[in-house]
Amino acid sequence: MEKYVLITGASSGLGKETAKKLAKEGFKVFAGVRKEEDKLTLEALNHNITAIFLDVTEEQSLNSAAEEIAKTTDTLFALVNNAGIAIGGPVEYIPVDLLKKQFDVNVFGAIQCAQKFLPFLKKSDDARIVNISSMASYGIFPFVSPYCVSKKSLDMFFNFLLIEAKLKNLKIISIKPxxxxxxxxEKSVNFCEQNLEHLCEEGKKKYKKEFEFLMKNARSNTDKGLKPQDIADTVYKALCAKRPKQSYNVGKDSYFARFVSLLPQGVTNFCIKTALSKRIKNL
Ligand SMILES: NC(=O)c1ccc[n+]([C@@H]2O[C@H](COP(=O)([O-])OP(=O)(O)OC[C@H]3O[C@@H](n4cnc5c(N)ncnc54)[C@H](OP(=O)(O)O)[C@@H]3O)[C@@H](O)[C@H]2O)c1
Incomplete structure (x- = not known):
């Protein structure tokens, strides 16, 4: 029997790799995109991929995507909530509009998708929602608090869904790369540069060094760390496991973040502050 999976934010990065991996393994993939050129690229990758237009923050877009899927099937085996953005800035001055934008995509977008596609998932005997969370959900990265808090909230909301909805056929999995x-x-560096423009002079002056560190760190992350394939493999593993774990850490840094977050808050904060000031000094 065909197994249909919907992946949001499949135009690049982890979403695209996951679409490729699942399609190669025989899943029928609905890949959420926002641009015509991304639709063409994805559909050319594998005949098991059907790209559908989906902006997770737009109700109209969610409705159209559901109608599009319903033309092919009324049953989804899995929803992979992958679409995401990363916004940084100091809590003291970050414009609230940016916080709302962060939550609109990473949190409310994922919840809206779950609400919209649960009727499809309920038709499956063994359905799964896989959320692409992050090690940031452990809340140990200052100046990226909007992103960290969004991932923590994502995990928490879906844990409540699991408890409240009591759907025997549904497993909810959080992947924390x-x-x-x-x-x-690169996108978050661009956001950050725009944020700087919006910060008041006092904010710009006070957090100049921290911003420099943040940008340098983000730029260096564009070509280091895990490969998107590592996450795609973990999603595949979570979809194939009879009893998947509720949470998967991927990468040594993710395990380390979990460990640091388990320490008493005062000790955790001491570690964070010491590491940050050391890295800023070494800029
Ligand atoms: N890269 C990392 O180090 C890392 C680590 C942990 C977790 N993650 C998480 O992994 C997920 C994928 O990120 P990535 O690293 O693969 O980055 P990416 O390449 O920038 O992919 C982000 C995807 O989200 C889509 N998107 C953004 N806003 C959207 C919206 N309103 N509606 C629908 N789609 C939207 C983008 O589509 P467009 O191309 O149309 O903008 C893109 O396809 C995110 O949730 C991220 O937080 C990433």
Whole structure:
């Protein structure tokens, strides 16, 4: 029997690799994109991929995507909530509009997708929602708090869904990668540069060094860390496992972040502050 999977944000990075991997393994993949050129590229990769237009923040787009899928099937085996953006900035001055933007995509977008596609998932005997969370959900990266908090909230909302909905056929899985070389880093540098423009003079002055560190770090992450394939393999593993774990760490840095977050908050904060000031000093 065909197994249909919907992946959001499949135009690049982890989403694209996951679409490729699952299609190669025989899943029928609906790959969410926002541009015509991405639709053409993805569909050329594998005949098991059907690209559909899906902006997770737009209700109209969600409705159209559901209608599009319903033309082929009324049953989804899995929803992979992958679409995401990363916004940084100091809590003291970051414009609230940017916080809303961060949550619109990473949190509310994923919840809206779950609400829209649960009727499809409920028709499967053994359905799964896989959320691409992050090691950032452990909340140990200052100046990227909007992103960290969005991932923590994502995990928490879906854990409540699991408890409340009591759907015997549904497993909810959180994948928490460490740094992965994808375009998200370059995009977040661009966001950051725009943020700087919006910060008041006092903010720019006070956090100048931290911003320099943040940009340098983000730029260096574009070509280091895990490969997108590592995450695609983990999604595949979570979809194939009879009893998947509720949470998968991917990468040593992700395990390390989990460990640091388990320490008493005062000790965790001491570690974070010491590491940050050391790295800023070495700029
Ligand atoms: N890279 C890492 O180090 C890392 C680590 C841990 C977790 N993650 C998570 O992995 C996921 C994928 O990120 P990535 O690293 O692969 O970055 P990426 O290459 O920038 O991919 C992000 C994807 O999200 C899509 N997207 C953004 N806003 C959207 C919206 N409103 N509606 C629908 N799609 C939207 C983008 O589509 P467009 O091309 O149309 O903008 C793109 O396909 C994210 O949730 C991210 O937080 C990444």
């Amino acid at each position: 460490g740094v992965v070389a994808t375009p998200i880093w």
